[in-house]
Amino acid sequence: MADFQASRNENAAEFRTRCRELGIPLTVQRRIIFEALLERKDHPTVDEIFEGIQKKVQGVSRATVYRVLETFVQSGIVRQIYSDGSAVRFDPNGSHHHHLVCSHCNSVSDFEDERLNRLPLPNRDHTGFQTENYSVYFEGLCRRCQKIGAKSSKRGKQQITRNGKER
Amino acid sequence: MADFQASRNENAAEFRTRCRELGIPLTVQRRIIFEALLERKDHPTVDEIFEGIQKKVQGVSRATVYRVLETFVQSGIVRQIYSDGSAVRFDPNGSHHHHLVCSHCNSVSDFEDERLNRLPLPNRDHTGFQTENYSVYFEGLCRRCQKIGAKSSKRGKQQITRNGKER
């Protein structure tokens, strides 16, 4: 599609500009990883990003994905999402949005509500904390797990491995 | 102190009651781990809880700490905190509160504001998500890291290992 190509080129150009501004060298790997992030609508783990890239090109190592994402986070290009600790998830740093976290399957989806974008911030004089950003995390059950929950045992938890693959 | 003892006994009694209600056997280890959590005002990792216990008594294994905390989370006795993915943190499930997360040192502290306790929830009909709880995560710099940041390099990040110990 022409649109797709166009948006890719736009992204590429914008990405180059951003790297210039931030003073970080633009490498092929960084561009690939950045595009891989943009193409996903969910909040992938390192492993998911790595696998997505592998399907297309060879020659981006897992260690590089880790290092590049760390660079991106420090530069503010992407945000690290607070997750259940089993694996970090990432989010291209776009609009101000919030998160719905399923306590059953640990999936994370976005949620936007204008009213949540004007919350009172912690008072720095009082807390000593300098707020740069915030996000509301709603915990509960996603649609799918509500159905599953209805027919599974009370305390049972969906059996998934740490990387989300089924056993 | 008498007060300290009293509160310990109160906790112990309350904990026994809670276990009864939940139908989970009350073991020594569970009581110790629960008390270890209550004694801390921060949001310890499994490792921190384990070490805190080891200083006092022998005979609680790391695996037990993991398993007991998992039980606690499933029973709703404690909450798992969304954190940076390197290690899960826990919180005794008390009042509705929010979190200040330092993007520099990853410390987590509590924040309460009455106004944050009446946020609009995601509409279930619309999102399919059944909200059970929520918490606002403020990201920024804690007091200590603001000072450090002032004298450290622009992109430098505090050197800490994954378990928070300095190198």
Place this chain on the structure above:
DNA sequence: GTATATGCAAAACCTTTGCTATAGT
């Protein structure tokens, strides 16, 4: 040409699990 990034493989770290013994009800 110099500084920084990458790849690889190994290490470090965090968490889970199988099995047996033990303890709670």
Place this chain on the structure above:
DNA sequence: ACTATAGCAAAGGTTTTGCATATAC
């Protein structure tokens, strides 16, 4: 007595790191 838990040690999964090479500026 029956059932669930704890301990140990080993395995599994995730992330970091040292060093040589390659790449961006």
